[in-house]
Amino acid sequence: MAIKTFYVIGGEYADTTFKTIAEGKAEERYGPFPEKEAHDLWRSLTGKTVDNALIRYRVKPEAVGSEDCWYVVGGEYASTEFSTIATGHKLESYGPYPRPEALAVWRAITSKSVDNAMARYDIVTVEELTSLKASS
Secondary structure (H helix, E strand, O other): OOOEEEEEEEEEEEEOOOEEEOOOOEEEEEEEEOOHHHHHHHHHHHHHHOOOOOOOEEEEEEOOHHOEEEEEEEEOOOOOOOOEEEOOOOEEEEEEEEEEHHHHHHHHHHHHOOOOEEEEEEEEEEEHHHHHHHOO
């Protein structure tokens, strides 16, 4: 039997629905860890941020197999060729998620950036994400 690994994911959100990361913030992701260590880190992070109702962390098991491991990536680009991230910005990545959840996160992010012609986000596999990070 394979040892299951876990991630602690979260950060500061735009509101208490905890679906959209606050503007100017990035989703935090820690791991992978064995389950107990992930819960210990979660407890430590939530204890430090208990006074901020907009900060939330959760423990998620690692997605098994790349067919159920999707990421939302993108950000503000230097041109409409969407090949180089704009100066002063970084490639944003959110996940991993099962495909339906990745689609929901993508919709939330793109709806907030609809007025910015230089912003673009995509849903990618872990292999694509690795390639994008290497080229940025």
